[in-house]
Amino acid sequence: MAEPIAFRFDFASPYSYLASERIDALAERFGREVVWKPVLLGAIFKHYGTVQLTRQPGMHDYALRDFARSASFHGISFRMPLRFPVATQAPARAYYWLLDQDEALAKRFAHAVFRTYFGDGRDVSEPATILNVAAKLDVDPVSLSSAMEDPAVKERLREETDAAIALGMFGAPWITVDGEHFWGNDRLSQVEYWLENGGF
Amino acid sequence: MAEPIAFRFDFASPYSYLASERIDALAERFGREVVWKPVLLGAIFKHYGTVQLTRQPGMHDYALRDFARSASFHGISFRMPLRFPVATQAPARAYYWLLDQDEALAKRFAHAVFRTYFGDGRDVSEPATILNVAAKLDVDPVSLSSAMEDPAVKERLREETDAAIALGMFGAPWITVDGEHFWGNDRLSQVEYWLENGGF
Numbered sequence: 001m002a003e004p005i006a007f008r009f010d011f012a013s014p015y016s017y018l019a020s021e022r023i024d025a026l027a028e029r030f031g032r033e034v035v036w037k038p039v040l041l042g043a044i045f046k047h048y049g050t051v052q053l054t055r056q057p058g059m060h061d062y063a064l065r066d067f068a069r070s071a072s073f074h075g076i077s078f079r080m081p082l083r084f085p086v087a088t089q090a091p092a093r094a095y096y097w098l099l100d101q102d103e104a105l106a107k108r109f110a111h112a113v114f115r116t117y118f119g120d121g122r123d124v125s126e127p128a129t130i131l132n133v134a135a136k137l138d139v140d141p142v143s144l145s146s147a148m149e150d151p152a153v154k155e156r157l158r159e160e161t162d163a164a165i166a167l168g169m170f171g172a173p174w175i176t177v178d179g180e181h182f183w184g185n186d187r188l189s190q191v192e193y194w195l196e197n198g199g200f
Numbered sequence: 201m202a203e204p205i206a207f208r209f210d211f212a213s214p215y216s217y218l219a220s221e222r223i224d225a226l227a228e229r230f231g232r233e234v235v236w237k238p239v240l241l242g243a244i245f246k247h248y249g250t251v252q253l254t255r256q257p258g259m260h261d262y263a264l265r266d267f268a269r270s271a272s273f274h275g276i277s278f279r280m281p282l283r284f285p286v287a288t289q290a291p292a293r294a295y296y297w298l299l300d301q302d303e304a305l306a307k308r309f310a311h312a313v314f315r316t317y318f319g320d321g322r323d324v325s326e327p328a329t330i331l332n333v334a335a336k337l338d339v340d341p342v343s344l345s346s347a348m349e350d351p352a353v354k355e356r357l358r359e360e361t362d363a364a365i366a367l368g369m370f371g372a373p374w375i376t377v378d379g380e381h382f383w384g385n386d387r388l389s390q391v392e393y394w395l396e397n398g399g400f
Binding site: 048049050056057058059061062066068069070072073168170181183184186187189190193200 | 248249250256257258259261262266268269270272273368370381383384386387389390393400
């Protein structure tokens, strides 16, 4: 059995959202699993001394237009949140806590977070929003609320972010298949090629 | 008759090379013309205070791998030149001088320059290399040699680069169709969508 595909992302990354709506169906066509791993893109940018696309010189307006156009191209509902980007510690910690209990539930939760932020435009940096999203999936709010403040859960997210940097991740989404790294929603067609042909 | 598609690029840009091998066939399927406009990406980066992809923190190795992978994905012959990037004033000036005489010849010349750099790995910053490339297309080397030093031709290239900056170009290739701008070889699928549907 081949290793699962690793899908690393930040919940506030528009291209990660687009990839999140596509990657499982793609992998499934080739009988492959996908492990989702949220990380903190802000920490990655800080590590490299870089900034998000919308803050790169000359790119702001183009980037916003490209987010919307790319969503429409893939038939994915998208609305640019008023607050962008936002810190994503709360949903990422919640995700890892859920992952250790129920992987399928964690993935449903991750989808719901992305759709809450880029579909409804609600601020997913707020623990209250995250509790609300999780409650709809029957996650106990009291346990989740303390999990998001649990030092071990916080440490887990730091470790996952450090591991992402260690393997070369400098942007999101970051997809690793059979040790090969692909950056960007727009590289899913090459991921597909790789899955089909086992290489280039 | 719709306006021609504008294809702006730098002869030393790998993704521009990939797009150059694809864009005319794509446009032709929709009965559209493509006007090719080489510019100086170095001047554009200087304007914005940015740097090429391979010099962005953490991206060097990934970028090289992505160039080769993307070429293979599209079935385009590609070899990373030992000298990269190089200044492209010589081929760009030669192109505009040819364009005013014979648009089809200018395009054949542009293809030959790209293939000389990214196919054969020869340094296209050298006027001697450009004269050699042009000679194979029956361009008179004496006339071309003086054209590359002609102040009016030099000014033309500066104007085209300034115009590209004025319309928002910050990277290459930069494709404009019906006033809509697309950045990158990887956006040709969206250019195709646009040509098919007249919008998003």
